[in-house]
Amino acid sequence: MSNQPMIAPSILSADFARLGAEADAVTGADWLHVDVMDGHFVPNLTLGLPVVQSLLKSTDIPIDCHLMIEDPKRWAPGYAEAGAHNVTFHAEATDDPVAVGRDIRAAGAKAGLSIKPGTSLDPYLEILKEFDTLLVMSVEPGFGGQSFIPDVLDKVRRIRKLVDSGELRVLVEIDGGINADTIEQAAAAGVDCFVAGSAVYGADDPAQAVESLRAQALSARQ
Numbered sequence: 001m002s003n004q005p006m007i008a009p010s011i012l013s014a015d016f017a018r019l020g021a022e023a024d025a026v027t028g029a030d031w032l033h034v035d036v037m038d039g040h041f042v043p044n045l046t047l048g049l050p051v052v053q054s055l056l057k058s059t060d061i062p063i064d065c066h067l068m069i070e071d072p073k074r075w076a077p078g079y080a081e082a083g084a085h086n087v088t089f090h091a092e093a094t095d096d097p098v099a100v101g102r103d104i105r106a107a108g109a110k111a112g113l114s115i116k117p118g119t120s121l122d123p124y125l126e127i128l129k130e131f132d133t134l135l136v137m138s139v140e141p142g143f144g145g146q147s148f149i150p151d152v153l154d155k156v157r158r159i160r161k162l163v164d165s166g167e168l169r170v171l172v173e174i175d176g177g178i179n180a181d182t183i184e185q186a187a188a189a190g191v192d193c194f195v196a197g198s199a200v201y202g203a204d205d206p207a208q209a210v211e212s213l214r215a216q217a218l219s220a221r222q
Helices: 017-023 050-058 073-084 097-106 124-129 148-163 181-191 205-221
Strands: 006-009 031-035 063-068 086-090 108-113 135-136 169-173 193-196
Touching: 006 031, 006 108, 006 169, 006 205, 017 050, 031 050, 050 063, 050 073, 063 073, 063 108, 073 086, 073 097, 086 097, 086 135, 097 108, 108 124, 124 148, 135 148, 148 169, 148 181, 181 193, 181 205, 193 205
Parallel strands: 006 193, 031 063, 063 086, 086 108, 108 135, 135 169, 169 193
Antiparallel strands: none
16 A cells, blocks of 8 residues: 555546646646547546646656547557546446557556446456556546545455455555545545545645545555
8 A cells, every 4th residue: 555645636626727837736736637638538527638638747646547539559559659647448338348458558657447336346356556546546437526436445355365365566546526525435345546626626725635534544544
């Protein structure tokens, strides 16, 4: 488990007209989480590569791209080439996740696999050694501000056991409904990295919100 819990503020909850300033507002964050939605894989349309390229120029925080898109084989490597630190795509969006993951790594980023709340881990356990990150969705992907689905923590616990026993080396990330009320149960289940949108950007002081979420996660872990 990463020593300090990682907090990845989601710019889905930020002010899109001031993204540079919004990135600066969370200077203590570990990653900056960017949701790329294509209006096909999920029923929402957000932003794409040009915005990510601009963000990369305006912040030193490692960019964590979450691609909720169809055809990740075609699009994912471009985000890695642009300089994203971690590029995650959905298991449900491709027949060959291993090939996509290898392409992302070859283009210079860490490769992440994401699964929706209703998707079983079982078909993917064998291939997780090809990935750096597993992103467990704790809401249905597509829109911010949804309620946390606690049942997904069973997946987190399974992966945590495999990581702790040395069978897997993967960072466990969670995304959806993470806030002061839910982060402790997610941390206790074994999450390494917490994506938080409105809990950070809805706060009066986003940087302070990052620190207080991290402290909560740390105490729940102990």
